[in-house]
Amino acid sequence: MRFVLNIGLVITIAAGISSCSVDPAIKPVLPADNIEQVVPAGWPQPVYKFENNPLSVEKFKLGRELFYEEKLSADNTISCGSCHQNFVAFAHSEHALSHGINGSFGIRNSPGLFNLNWNTSFMWDGGVNHIEVQPLAPITNPVEMNEDMNNVLAKLNADGKYKLLFKNAYGDEEVTTERMFKSLAQFMGMMYSYNSKYDLYKRGEQGGNMDAQEMAGYQLYQQKCASCHTEPLFTDYAFRNNGIAVNINLQDSGRAHVTADPNDRYKFKTPTLRNIMLTAPYMHDGRFNTIDQVLNHYASGVVQGPTLDPQLQSGIQLSAQERTELKAFLNTLTDYAFVYDTRFKDPN
Ligand code: HEC
Numbered sequence: 001m002r003f004v005l006n007i008g009l010v011i012t013i014a015a016g017i018s019s020c021s022v023d024p025a026i027k028p029v030l031p032a033d034n035i036e037q038v039v040p041a042g043w044p045q046p047v048y049k050f051e052n053n054p055l056s057v058e059k060f061k062l063g064r065e066l067f068y069e070e071k072l073s074a075d076n077t078i079s080c081g082s083c084h085q086n087f088v089a090f091a092h093s094e095h096a097l098s099h100g101i102n103g104s105f106g107i108r109n110s111p112g113l114f115n116l117n118w119n120t121s122f123m124w125d126g127g128v129n130h131i132e133v134q135p136l137a138p139i140t141n142p143v144e145m146n147e148d149m150n151n152v153l154a155k156l157n158a159d160g161k162y163k164l165l166f167k168n169a170y171g172d173e174e175v176t177t178e179r180m181f182k183s184l185a186q187f188m189g190m191m192y193s194y195n196s197k198y199d200l201y202k203r204g205e206q207g208g209n210m211d212a213q214e215m216a217g218y219q220l221y222q223q224k225c226a227s228c229h230t231e232p233l234f235t236d237y238a239f240r241n242n243g244i245a246v247n248i249n250l251q252d253s254g255r256a257h258v259t260a261d262p263n264d265r266y267k268f269k270t271p272t273l274r275n276i277m278l279t280a281p282y283m284h285d286g287r288f289n290t291i292d293q294v295l296n297h298y299a300s301g302v303v304q305g306p307t308l309d310p311q312l313q314s315g316i317q318l319s320a321q322e323r324t325e326l327k328a329f330l331n332t333l334t335d336y337a338f339v340y341d342t343r344f345k346d347p348n
């Protein structure tokens with residue numbers, strides 16, 4: 001299935017800048033208004049395919065405005081973009097724990113947002129199962145946006161800008177939760193990240209020449225990390241305990257919080273390694289600031305326990321040289337085309 005709305009392409013052709021049509025799977029930066037589903041070469045089919053939510057430029061635009069809208073929070077100070085920042089692949093720069101309304105702190109680290117259409121679940125514990133309901137969690141969370149949906153709807157209804165945006169997107173001015181969440185799903189669903197140096201290498205494209213150090217790192221990654229941080233999404237979406245010590249203050253039981261199964265205690269969703277050099281701090285509580293701290297953990301910090309992943313029983317040791325090689329490879333996973341894509345910037 002492919003939904004295509006080539007407004008951007010039409011504009012480019014009209015302006016006479018460039019004319020030929022392009023395969024979305026290989027074009028590094030898409031035109032400003034190009035809104036279409038992408039399945040990069042060699043990737044599995046996405047879980048979410050915009051069924052019952054047909055893509056359109058106007059719905060995407062509405063979603064973009066909503067993502068950066070502070071009226072979604074009780075005191076009109078916090079937007080989704082406050083904790084999910086464009087320049088760090090939509091993670092929260094320099095914040096271990098999410099920082100929401102009234103200076104309050106949550107218990108988890110803001111993950112980067114991209115390739116969400118492949119997610120089988122959302123949140124570190126998988127507590128949310130659909131991209132179209134996901135925004136309800138932060139909007140109503142007392143330490144995030146602490147707002148009531150009825151208030152959000154009233155605020156947007158009273159705003160002339162949104163009357164127009166909803167009309168353009170849905171044919172009439174009615175502001176509804178469903179329309180909001182579907183538009184947000186379109187905005188977030190378009191956040192495809194598949195143009196890192198690693199991707200160019202895999203597709204044999206220009207700019208994808210890995211040097212010997214990066215190639216050695218790629219091999220190390222395949223031996224030591226790929227069983228959980230699996231290609232091409234760099235996660236297997238499973239819940240696992242990677243042996244980080246339980247944070248005494250937070251007492252976060254992870255997946256068990258959702259399933260109430262003691263066997264799931266301290267298991268968290270394997271995070272992707274794509275854009276990993278941008279999304280520090282690391283782990284579900286942001287306890288590590290650098291990749292070296294993460295590698296120190298795998299080398300000598302793994303805590304034994306009943307739910308520890310069996311693969312990490314003896315940790316993962318790397319020589320100094322191997323460490324340098326692995327980091328060189330992790331650097332090739334940064335997708336600058338994604339981070340600089342103007343479609344995702346704050347429109348105001
Ligand atoms: C106060 C900071 C904060 C705000 C505001 C915020 N988020 Fe988040 N976001 C987080 C944190 C922290 C998590 C991880 C939560 C968890 O695992 O329990 C998260 C998780 C997510 C995820 C799941 C990603 C994944 O891979 O599982 C999505 C999607 C998301 N947020 C979108 C949004 C949207 C849309 C908004 C606005 C309606 C928003 N966020 C507002 C901090 C925030």
Ligand code: HEC
Binds near residue numbers: 239281
């Ligand atoms: C047995 C599965 C497994 C293996 C093997 C593994 N990891 Fe992880 N990794 C995880 C899980 C699960 C988490 C999340 C843990 C948490 O936050 O509680 C994680 C977290 C991370 C993070 C933090 C990501 C973020 O966004 O916060 C990095 C970086 C990381 N791993 C790198 C690596 C590297 C590099 C290797 C190989 C040397 C590796 N991992 C091997 C399961 C694994």
